[in-house]
Amino acid sequence: MDLSARDARLTLDDKTGLLKRLGLAGFHLPLLEGNAGLFDLALPLPDELPHRLRVTDRHQALDVSSIGPEWQLTYLSLSSPRGIHEVSCVLRLRPESDGSFAIRLQIVNHTPHVIPQVLFPNLSGLRATGPAKQEALHLGRAIKFPFASMQQPDGAASFYDLYRRSYFTYGMHEWPMKWFNFGNEHRGLSVFSKDLGAAVQGLYVEREKKARSLTIAWAHYPHIQTGETWISPEFLIQPHRGDWRAGAESYKAYAAPKLPTAKPTRYIRDSLGARSLYFSTYLYDNEPNFRYRDLPIVARDAREHGLKELVCWFLFDGYFELPMKLNPKLGTEAELKQAITECRQIGVNPVAFVSCRSIKTRTAPAAWFETDEHGNRRTQAWSYSLDFIPPFNPPYCNRDESAFVCPAQADYRKAFLAACADLQKLGFSSICFDQLFADRLCYASQHGHKPQDLLMPMYEMAKQALRDGQTIDPDATFSGEFFNDVSQTFQHYNWDWITGTNSLDELEPFRFVFPHFRLGILVDRGRRWLLEAFVRGLFINFLPDGGEGLIATDPDFSALARQLAEARQTYARFFEEGDYLGTRHSTGDPEIGGLYRHGEEWLLIVANVSERDIQLPSRSVVPIAMVTPAAMLPPFEFRIFHWRAGQEQWITV
């Protein structure tokens, strides 16, 4: 059975429905050549927990029919080496006019067991169509090269076979949007889900042991009960002739209007980002870096560098606790209130950084915790100080061990919002939420939710905290650790650990799809990262001297921050309303350039991130067929080339 969508071709086996081939008309190599079903189910049996059901050569689809452009394949049951299992599945496929294939799966479970996991689509047999080591998997905030990196070390024990299997959880570090692309600069395959929810889901990637072939499978956790019917979200599979951007355009066209980015508040609009400060480094030290009464000094320093949002870490006596108690080492409640009032007079919004996604088990009711299928909690420990040996979780200090609470648990949500109300009484309107994620399933039956539904209740709680904060100040913000396509609709920015350790190119797909989301990067003292973050249009989270210092104490860094703040304000419309067309930079290059468009205006920012003078040649900028003038650029300086249609005139700043 062959389906065509423009020049994309999809071939299924006529009898079994196995996916045989995905390709592009006129191109000799397939994007996928395989012999596996488009879905794969977990059906744990009491005596065989990893038991699975998948379509094989033996399974004939009972009925293959077409209604208009849609094909429908029906399987009445599925078999495994353990026998025949009464699980009926209907697979629907439809070619779309944009060159993609829309697919959907319906499952009815007639077995006495639960189906906790469904892999769909399950794309097995993905091939490289260029040099294999350069074939890339783009995930939104990560780029992987599976044929280069996913292999068992030579001669290693067979357990290291795990190296050729990876799993990415939606909303965690690497995979923040329900999209991926696999391919090279000339062609590839993109896949996205039309689901606008935030159920726990993941992406499983497995490299074949011997062949240069990959499986990429989308993992859902619907927990289909006996007698229950589950219908998957619709997926679009698009073979294309282009780089990852060609594969991201359809997702952008679908998701961006449905998931509009949170509007900036007056404290973050036209600004480079935010300032973060650490009152007391890592809680344990005797001598704090700042006291509550010092807040206005930090606020003034931030304001002088164009920053109007100040995230306060380590305000409290203990973390991973509710309610949150102020730290007497840092001053009194009255001093903090006064300091917050003064910050507001300076025009700076103080934000309380809170950490209560995970709570010390001895301080909270047992019913609050996230539990696995056997009732176990999931714990973590964060005892950290550079004076400990070792600095992280020394054996003699496990003070901050805590366990994840379930955001769907009503009493926990109430306690969190009550703690926010206490912060509001001090004058805080805004919250920065540590660990704004849910990557595990919760099976606590008394919580009254499906095991995979944790993020939406957490987002509802976050939105309520934001609404409550808006009664203090209509420009209240909500920010937090990690972000995804759904959270960026209310999350004003992320506070997480993005720095320059990985290439910032990895962030490009998310930037491309949601260019107005204030995707944050931490900048301590490096002028190089300050410049690169600016060129890329990232939200800069200033953490001078590890959050313990003032920006102004380093004159060169301070001067550059001031220049950038001014430029960011002048050209705010490009960053806040325009399109981001991407950044060009290769490792080792002295210069980095980012291109933006706003209506008929274009902005090209070029920065010298090296320590020597460079001569920028005159260059043509491809999308608008224009030529930039040559320029000399000293170390850590930047130029802005601004072009308006019709005037053919560059203004160089």
Ligand SMILES: [Zn+2]
């Ligand atoms: Zn729960």
